[in-house]
Amino acid sequence: MTGIYFDNNATTRVDPVVVEAMLPYFTEQFGNPSSMHSFGNKVGLAIKKARMQVQELLGAEHDSEIIFTSCGTESDSTALLSALKAQPERKEIITTTVEHPAILTLCAYLEKEGYKVHYLKVDGKGRLDLDEYKKLLSDQTAVVSVMWANNETGTFFPVVEMAELANAAGAMFHTDAVQAVGKVPLNLKDTKIDMLSVSGHKLHAPKGIGVLYLKRGTRFRPLLRGGHQERGRRAGTENTTSIVGLGRAAEMAMEAMAFENTEVARLRDKLEAGILAKVPSSFVTGDPSNRLPNTSNIAFEYIEGEAILLLLNKFGIAASSGSACTSGSLEPSHVMRAMGIPYTAAHGTVRFSLSRYSTEAEVDRVIAVVPEIIAQLRKLSPYWDGDKPKAEPDKAFAPTYA
Amino acid sequence: MWDYSDKVKEHFFQPRNAGPLEDANGIGDVGSISCGDALRLMLKVEPETDIILDAHFQTFGCGSAIASSSALTEMIKGKTLDEALKVSNQDIADYLDGLPPEKMHCSVMGREALQAAVANYRGEVWSDDHEEGALVCKCFAVDAVMIEDTIRANNLSSVQDVTNYTKAGGGCSSCHEGIEEILAKVLSERGESFNPGAQPKEEAKPAGMTNLQRIKKIEAVLESVRPQLKRDGGDIELLDVDGKTIYVSMTGACAGCQMEALTLQGIQQKLMEELKEFIKIVPTKAGALTRASCHP
Numbered sequence: 298m299t300g301i302y303f304d305n306n307a308t309t310r311v312d313p314v315v316v317e318a319m320l321p322y323f324t325e326q327f328g329n330p331s332s333m334h335s336f337g338n339k340v341g342l343a344i345k346k347a348r349m350q351v352q353e354l355l356g357a358e359h360d361s362e363i364i365f366t367s368c369g370t371e372s373d374s375t376a377l378l379s380a381l382k383a384q385p386e387r388k389e390i391i392t393t394t395v396e397h398p399a400i401l402t403l404c405a406y407l408e409k410e411g412y413k414v415h416y417l418k419v420d421g422k423g424r425l426d427l428d429e430y431k432k433l434l435s436d437q438t439a440v441v442s443v444m445w446a447n448n449e450t451g452t453f454f455p456v457v458e459m460a461e462l463a464n465a466a467g468a469m470f471h472t473d474a475v476q477a478v479g480k481v482p483l484n485l486k487d488t489k490i491d492m493l494s495v496s497g498h499k500l501h502a503p504k505g506i507g508v509l510y511l512k513r514g515t516r517f518r519p520l521l522r523g524g525h526q527e528r529g530r531r532a533g534t535e536n537t538t539s540i541v542g543l544g545r546a547a548e549m550a551m552e553a554m555a556f557e558n559t560e561v562a563r564l565r566d567k568l569e570a571g572i573l574a575k576v577p578s579s580f581v582t583g584d585p586s587n588r589l590p591n592t593s594n595i596a597f598e599y600i601e602g603e604a605i606l607l608l609l610n611k612f613g614i615a616a617s618s619g620s621a622c623t624s625g626s627l628e629p630s631h632v633m634r635a636m637g638i639p640y641t642a643a644h645g646t647v648r649f650s651l652s653r654y655s656t657e658a659e660v661d662r663v664i665a666v667v668p669e670i671i672a673q674l675r676k677l678s679p680y681w682d683g684d685k686p687k688a689e690p691d692k693a694f695a696p697t698y699a
Numbered sequence: 700m701w702d703y704s705d706k707v708k709e710h711f712f713q714p715r716n717a718g719p720l721e722d723a724n725g726i727g728d729v730g731s732i733s734c735g736d737a738l739r740l741m742l743k744v745e746p747e748t749d750i751i752l753d754a755h756f757q758t759f760g761c762g763s764a765i766a767s768s769s770a771l772t773e774m775i776k777g778k779t780l781d782e783a784l785k786v787s788n789q790d791i792a793d794y795l796d797g798l799p800p801e802k803m804h805c806s807v808m809g810r811e812a813l814q815a816a817v818a819n820y821r822g823e824v825w826s827d828d829h830e831e832g833a834l835v836c837k838c839f840a841v842d843a844v845m846i847e848d849t850i851r852a853n854n855l856s857s858v859q860d861v862t863n864y865t866k867a868g869g870g871c872s873s874c875h876e877g878i879e880e881i882l883a884k885v886l887s888e889r890g891e892s893f894n895p896g897a898q899p900k901e902e903a904k905p906a907g908m909t910n911l912q913r914i915k916k917i918e919a920v921l922e923s924v925r926p927q928l929k930r931d932g933g934d935i936e937l938l939d940v941d942g943k944t945i946y947v948s949m950t951g952a953c954a955g956c957q958m959e960a961l962t963l964q965g966i967q968q969k970l971m972e973e974l975k976e977f978i979k980i981v982p983t984k985a986g987a988l989t990r991a992s993c994h995p
Contacts, residue, residue, distance in 0.1 A: 601735050603701075603761035607711060621735040622761035622802075627833050629735060641759070644735040677717050677765060679728070679739040679757035694759075696728040696737040697815060697827055 300613035301659045303568075305499075306448050306476055306592060306650035307617055311542065312501040318545040319503070322538040330535055331526065340537050347544025354547040355493070355510055356484035364509045364527045365540050369475040369496030370399040372509040373442070375520040375531070376471040376492040377403060380440035381412065382518035387439035387468070393417040393425060393454070394635040397473055400442055401631070417443075422584040423452040423636050431462060438468035445477035445493075449619060449632040449648055450583025451592030453477075457488050464489035469515065475499050475507075479550035480557050480589055491515040497539060501652075502546035506539035553653050562590035564660050565651050569593040571664035576671050578686055582638060582646060591651040594619075596633075596642040597671050599680035599690065605647055608670040614663055619646040641680065641690070703762060704796035710766035715773050720755035725820025727812040729827070736760035736805060738768050740812035742775075744820050749779045756812075763795075763802040770794045771809040780817050786810065800840035804831055835877045838870025838964075843881060850885045858882070859899035862977055869977050913974065914940055920969050921947070928962070935966070944979045945970065 302310070322343065328336030330344055345360075352360045366372045377390065377400070392404055394416045404414045415433045417425050425443075434441075441463045443454050460470040471492040477483075478493075479500035485493065492515065497506035511517055511530070523532030573579055578598040597605065602618025609616055617623070619630030621644065628634065633643035649663070675681040679694040687693035703711075723741035730737025737760065743753040754772040758765050770791055775783040788806040792798045798806060811827060818825035832844030849855065849864050858878050862869040868878050883893040908916075914937075921935055928934055932952035939946040947966075949959055959982070967980040 599759065601760050601764070604711070604765060607708075607762045611712065620761065622764075627734050627831070629733075640732045640735070644732075644759075677714060677757055678759050679737065680759060694728060694737070694739060694757075696730040696732070696739070697825070698729075698731050 300615060301663060302615045303649040303651055303655065303659070303663065304615045304617050305652040305655075306451075306589075306648065308498045308504065309501045309652055310654065311498075311503050312546060312549060314549065315502060315542045315545045319538045319542040322541050326537075330537060331524070343541050343544075344535060344537060347540045347547075350544035350547045351495070351508055354478065354483065354551055355495070355508075356482075356486055357510060358486035359513055361528065362485075362511055362513055364511055364531050365535060365543075366507040366509050366531055367505055367536065368507040369397075369473065369494050369499075370507075371520070372494035372496075372507045373397075373399045373471075373473055374403055375509055376494065377407070377440055377442060378520055379516075379518045380469045380471065380492075381407070383516040384439045384469075387437055389413045389415065389435070389437040389439060391415045391417065391430065391433050391438055391441045391443075391468075393419065393443055395419055395423060395447055395449075395632045396442070396444055397448055397475075400444070400473055404442075412439075413437075419635050421636055423447060423450050423582070423632070424584055424587075425454055427455070427459070427462075430459060434462060434466040434468060436467060438463070438466060440469040440471055442471040442473065445472050445474035445481070446589045446592075447583065447632060448476050449630060449646075450594045450636075451476070451589035451650075452583040453481075453587050453589070456490065460489040460491075476589060476592075479547075480554075480591060482554055485510060485512070497543040497546065500546050500550050502543040503539045506536055506543050508543070556653055558590045561651055561653055561655065564655055564657065565591055565593050565649075567657075568649060568651070568660045568663060569595065571660070572667050575664070575668040577684070579671070580642075582633060582636065589650075592648065593650075594646055594648045596638060597645040597647065598642045599645065599678045599686055600671065600674040601644045602647055604674050605645065605670060608673065609647075609666070612666045612670075614666060616650075617648045619648070620644040701762070701799050701802065703766075703799070706794075706796040707763055707766040707798065710769040710795065711762040714756075714765055714769040716753075716755045716769065716776075718755060718757065720753060723755070725816040727815030727817070727819055727825070729811045729815050730760070730808055731831075732759070734831070736764045736808055738764065738808055738812045740768070740771070740809075740816045742816045742820060744780065749781070751775050751778055751780065751783055760805070760808075761802075763798055764805040764808065766795055767791055767798070767805040767809045768812075771813060775813065780820070783813060784817060786813065800837050801834055803840045807831075835881070836865075836867035836870070836874045839866040841865050841867035843877075846878060846881050847885060850882060853900075854889075855900065856882065856886060856891070856894070857897040857899045863899065866971065866977050869979070908974075910940075916973055917945060917970060920966070920973050924966055924969065938983060943977060944981055946981050946983055948983050 326340050328340045330337050330341035348360045348363045351363050392400055408414050417430055443456055443459055445456050446453050456472045463470040469491045473494045475496035478495045491512045493510040495508035498504040519530050521532045526532055526535055580596050582594045582596050602620030603622040606618050619633045621629050629643035633646055680686055680690040720741035723743050725742035725744055727740045739757045741755045742751055745752050754776050756768040756772055758768045774786055788810040791806040791809050815825040832842040835843050846865055846867050858868055858875050861867055861878050868875055886893050921937055934950045936948045938948055963980050970978055
């Protein structure tokens with residue numbers, strides 16, 4: 298595959314080693330793990346191994362705390378709906394304004410069903426106010442759901458501390474950790490986190506496989522009922538090949554953890570510094586001192602993100618944007634808006650997300666290409682004049698709303 | 700990634716007439732920065748003849764906004780103002796070989812910039828009369844504001860009503876939940892609640908059109924697209940008309956062609972514009988029906 302793939306927060310390449318581990322489970326080892334015969338038994342053992350590999354990556358106390366699901370979204374829905382079903386007397390949820398739609402859309406639906414949802418605000422760098430959080434926790438709180446790392450900016454939330462506070466208030470704590478797992482060392486057994494969502498395809502395992510970590514003793518109500526798979530907590534025949542793949546990917550992520558936090562972080566920092574040095578009117582969004590090692594989100598003012606992505610794509614560079622147009626919605630990214638980033642910058646945000654397969658040469662190439670692209674689009678912008686924004690840009694161009 | 704036509708890409712990668720225009724005497728600034736699309740159109744008009752000698756644009760926006768702006772300037776250069784004002788947003792989209800439904804508003808913005816620039820040249824003040832909402836029906840590019848206004852203005856109470864009046868929901872039907880939500884909201888304002896079993900309003904027959912006139916109109920539309928189909932080695936035949944359902948048979952190279960669904964969608968659009976009502980076009984081959992009506 299040629300081209301430069303800097304969109305690893307969207308999805309990652311399945312490692313060939315992972316594919317190799319999976320292949321036998323399509324053909325020779327095709328049995329149903331629930332079957333009594335040896336066709337099934339060997340597959341059952343492979344799943345057991347994968348479960349332990351994931352347990353190791355999460356730092357979970359027991360392998361039975363790992364429930365395989367179909368994706369991060371399923372894990373999120375299962376967690377929140379279970380917490381509400383298990384504690385019918387508690388009617389409130391606490392989450393943040395910058396969660397992934399897997400949480401926000403579900404919460405909007407739950408509001409219609411009569412639940413009260415509190416959305417924690419963030420400051421200009423995407424940070425939470427823990428005092429606000431403490432005030433909202435009460436004996437009405439069924440569950441708190443706060444992401445470990447933001448998918449757009451990479452900014453971390455203090456979930457370990459927040460889980461302690463939730464626990465003290467008698468509320469369950471869930472974290473959507475799909476971006477963090479594999480990049481941040483985890484030791485769930487020493488935390489008060491009750492539930493955590495994992496998505497395989499964010500860590501070089503295939504799409505269509507996820508995990509819900511469920512701490513032993515956490516009251517649980519399944520989303521899918523049926524067979525006894527996953528100890529009756531997630532019915533449906535196991536996605537055996539992908540479970541095996543995720544297990545192998547989890548093991549590889551453990552091995553690469555230090556590399557992700559040193560070398561990948563160094564490349565990311567070089568990319569970011571290189572672009573900022575050459576492009577005027579651009580800035581990093583989120584909290585650069587406390588974020589994922591692979592993510593850089595840069596706002597290029599006075600131009601629009603989809604146009605940037607189309608030009609990047611022409612140069613074989615893949616990234617993503619918070620502009621409204623890339624998603625077909627009428628508003629730019631809710632994460633950028635929550636941080637108070639003005640529209641003229643929010644629409645021009647571009648997220649570069651690296652992986653351990655990213656190279657120095659790729660970073661150098663992107664640093665060389667991006668300034669040209671930005672300059673080219675700014676030539677078309679009604680806010681731009683030569684090599685700088687127009688004086689008082691908001692007055693220089695104030696279109697009639699149409 | 701959006702499914703942009705080659706023409707859109709070409710106009711985006713090599714925009715025509717981009718940048719400021721010295722001595723412009725008509726300027727139109729329209730768009731919405733919150734939505735991420737805004738455009739300044741600059742015209743140089745010859746006062747004696749009203750002919751547009753030159754047109755330039757500057758756009759803050761996505762690929763199709765830039766392409767629509769570029770196309771617009773090409774289309775209006777050399778025209779008189781009155782001729783230029785006849786350019787519709789559909790003309791801009793057609794010039795670009797079509798735009799995705801989510802992006803049709805880019806062509807609308809182009810047309811509005813033109814109206815604003817002409818008004819500016821003539822010393823008038825242009826004001827916009829429509830508000831754009833979130834796209835609900837992707838098959839026919841109908842937004843929430845349009846649906847809400849139509850429900851209110853016509854006292855509608857069922858999804859079928861909304862489809863009859865706006866076309867929204869008449870295609871793949873995946874937006875019916877969204878339409879029901881809008882209905883529920885407007886109905887609660889009038890102190891009613893949404894009833895999924897509500898009878899649609901009596902369908903208003905297009906004024907003064909007999910069945911025969913209607914069929915003749917349908918034939919005329921098919922006739923108008925026939926040369927294009929024949930050029931590609933295919934043809935279309937009208938088999939039957941049953942209320943709002945028009946049965947056709949695609950023959951020759953059109954039968955089973957990958958573009959069949961798209962072609963039918965285009966014909967359906969033309970028919971609806973001519974008949975001024977919502978209709979469904981059904982190819983008679985089994986299987987083709989779902990494809991035609993579900994193409995997003």
